Amino acid sequence: MIKKTKWCDSLVITCSDFRFTTATQEFINNRLDLKGNYDYISIPGSIKNLLDRNTRDLVLNKFGVSVRLHHVKRVIILGHEDCSIGYGGSKNFKDSTDEYKMICKDLKKARTRMGIRFPHLKVYLYYATLLSENNQRIYNFEQIM
Numbered sequence: 001m002i003k004k005t006k007w008c009d010s011l012v013i014t015c016s017d018f019r020f021t022t023a024t025q026e027f028i029n030n031r032l033d034l035k036g037n038y039d040y041i042s043i044p045g046s047i048k049n050l051l052d053r054n055t056r057d058l059v060l061n062k063f064g065v066s067v068r069l070h071h072v073k074r075v076i077i078l079g080h081e082d083c084s085i086g087y088g089g090s091k092n093f094k095d096s097t098d099e100y101k102m103i104c105k106d107l108k109k110a111r112t113r114m115g116i117r118f119p120h121l122k123v124y125l126y127y128a129t130l131l132s133e134n135n136q137r138i139y140n141f142e143q144i145m
């Protein structure tokens with residue numbers, strides 16, 4: 001029998017970008033109140049790998065391990081602005097609105113993909129931004145509905 005102590009609530013999928021690592025974990029631990037209760041997968045470019053035909057199956061199969069082994073009930077997918085690996089950075093967009101729209105669209109596509117493979121999971125989406133002001137870094141995590 002599988003012990004329930006080996007189960008966790010959530011699977012977090014995010015980009016490996018170092019600028020967002022600490023802030024993302026703080027957000028999940030404190031704001032979402034999931035400390036010690038999630039699998040954490042960070043991959044370069046985050047959702048891009050889920051949408052790319054060449055990597056999609058590999059990525060989905062890896063997610064499946066968390067789903068099966070740890071019985072996660074929900075998935076939290078994060079995208080962020082200025083994602084170099086996934087999108088070539090902010091410079092590849094006309095402006096920040098354009099970037100926001102594109103990444104949100106991809107986040108939603110990723111949710112659809114997850115829903116097809118794992119219909120029983122709830123999928124939550126967030127878009128992270130980073131503002132540098134007076135040597136201070138200000139992060140914001142917006143939920144995308």
Ligand SMILES: [Zn+2]
Pocket residue numbers: 015016017044045046080082083084085086
């Ligand atoms: Zn990134």
